[in-house]
Amino acid sequence: MTTVVKAQDLQALVVGVTLLGSGGGGDTGSFGRMLRRRLGDGELVLRDPADVPDALVSPIGVVGATSVLMEKLPSGGEFDTAVRAVSRWAGADVTGLMPLEAGGLNGLTPLIAALDLALPVVDADLMGRALPRLDQFSWAVAGRSLTPCALSEPSGQVIVVDNVDAGGLERAVRSFVAHTGGWAVLALAPTPVEAAAADAVQGSLTRALALGRAHAALQAWATPADIADGLGGRLLASGRVEQVARHLIADGGAAFGRGSVCVVDSGSRAVIRIETENEYLLALVDGTPAVTTPDLLCLLDRRTLQPIAVDAIRTGDEVLVLALPGPTWWRRPDRLAHVGPEAFGLTCAPQLLEAS
């Protein structure tokens, strides 16, 4: 299935990838504006893998601190540099792009890169949502190597990493971005599209667009249950944020901000607690785990219905707590272990919405 994105669809796409971000994935707004400028009156085709059978696609996206990205803006040349570097090392030209991660700003960056480099975009990605670690790429989970790959950071520095597993790559990337600009573009090796898509989540951007359109069709005065229905998810609560607690935990060198958000449902007075890292990970309703990763937890502003990110949620916000189904790719038990709550140190069995 081929999806065409035009300027009027961009707003829906931005909201869609933000919802797939489950509270994380970085600020999509600036990249949405960047994409709108690049796109102009043109159009962008999200291709089905079968449409480009001969392409060698490279999954591409931004890694590192997405908050720094807002302060240290891209120069514009990073995508080109990274793609060239990995092509040269692999000895084959990249003839197509796909997102590393569909949730958050990385759902948009490959589109910008594709416009810049005039390459087709395949609608398949390695996460189907936003996740924090490189070993949570579907390729890594499926046993496919992530290397060789290339990283380029805004001041022009490039490194190529090869012969290392996902954990080693994670460490290499973290130390590189920590000692350079805080973020970098990561481009994986050019791979025949059939193989690349086989171990990837398909159609995430199309889903994001559909979600965004459904969101745009919502009315703020609709009942919370109707809003949940409109987005195809489940309503956990509608109420006020009573407490936001945040603390840093050192986790094998990489420090993720662990935190929790406590919401009291204004109707039933049920107490909803949401455990967070970079994304909303686990929701407890009255102390009972209700929804966990890899399903999507979204907190929407009650008035504007805009998704609120983990780092933006504040005590006193009036919110809707929604759970949306996560990518079905992750639902297989062997894959679930890599992205379920246990993968984030939450000793709790995965709680997933009924498969739709």
Added chain:
Amino acid sequence: MRPGLSPSLTAMLTSPGWRDVVVLGGGADPGPRLTGSVVALEVSVHPEPLDGQVLVVLLAGDHTDWRIDALISRASAAGAGAVLLAGVEPLGRGAQLLAERLQLPVLGCPDPLAAHEHLRRVTAEPEVVRSDLVLRAVSALRRANGDLASVLRTTAGVLERPVTLAGADGGTLDGDPLEPEERKALVAALPRVPIGWAAPYRVDLASGAVLIAVAVLGVGPVCWLVARLPAVVPAEVAAVPEVLSVVAPAVGERLALRRLELERDARQRTSLLGELLHGEPSEATRRRAVDLGWQVDGWHTGIRIGADGQVDVAGRRTDVVEAFDAEGLQAVVVEQGDGWSAWITAVSEPTATEVQEQAATIRRVQRRLVQTVDAYVGVGRVQAGPSGIATTLAEAGDAAGLARGRAETGRFLHVDRLGLAQLLLAWTRTDTFQPAAQALLAPIKDQPGDLVTTLAVYLDTESSVAETAAVLGIHRNTAAARIQKIQHLLGVDLTNPDERLALHLASRTTPVE
């Protein structure tokens, strides 16, 4: 789990074994009944049905962790009475809201295992609680040295509850004082005459507190050993009477010893006073008086305090001494018969004003005493020297005898103020008042015309002016004029039979030249 042994959470929180337990969230008054205690290692526990038992979690590192919330939810679903976590750090907001919503108290304690053990015993092994307390009381009492206060302190220490020795009126004799309303409730519940073998009394107060009272039977008046428990923990309410029953004889013994000392001192004082009253004191007597802090020389004012009804003279002496002290009088007080003899010594002879002031002060002393003792008081005149003690005490004794029946003077008489009628009555008993009788006639003594003899004759002749004139060999008009003058000078009315009689007797005591 045994029925009837489940304390409420509020009661448990007052229990000594749960001293360190604090409510972290979901607290209510009086809270659920706690039927027992179940221990779990970690917060990830999935408890069996708990049926009101407390789920004690030994390892609960971070009280803000989401697993605490999940535990609260599971414990509530399992029917726990409460959750007790290791540590007293506050819960996260979510856990607090959840505990309130599920009405499940969440407690914290630095030593959860000890709290668990205590609750388990209280709810499942009350006889262990009881025997443990009794044994600890016995061994602590063996080590407690000496006085009553230390016995009460030791008992309070073992029970970790306030312990009071109360009189029959609920007044505190020793230990921690009772509140007025507790005192009232206690007195209402206790019998006037205790029975030695009666079970200890339990008084439930409106505040939820409980008083346990055991009678202490001994030589003195009845008193009660009372422990105050701030709330009902059934095992404790059952154990405390046993402990008090063990302690009561020890208290009785301490009371008897104290009594013995009192009696010994009293006998010593009484015998010394006996010697002082019999003439000039010997060297040995003077030395013993100095040993007791008595001043034998100087100017003494004797005071006799009598008491109606059965009064423990030796035991109540302290009250008397305290009453004098409270009014700033340095009095020597000695038990004598059915009351006390006392005297106040001044270095120099007091003036008339000082004597009046002192009498007023003694009157205030009596007013203090009347609150506890039905006392009547006589005060003698100021007398000098060792023999003066005997004199003034004798006067005081006579005055006290008069004061006893005279409610109109507040059962207080001071010899210097004795009226005619009392003088007469006293005179019939003793010659103590002879000088006073003379003083009565003093206004007419040195007047021209031998008024004293005229008065004596006039009264002897049945108030006949003519007879008087005849006996004295004077003119009838002269006799009438003298009688008028006498009445004027004495300020009396000779037609009043009482006054006439008093003057008649007084004139007889005065030698007629």
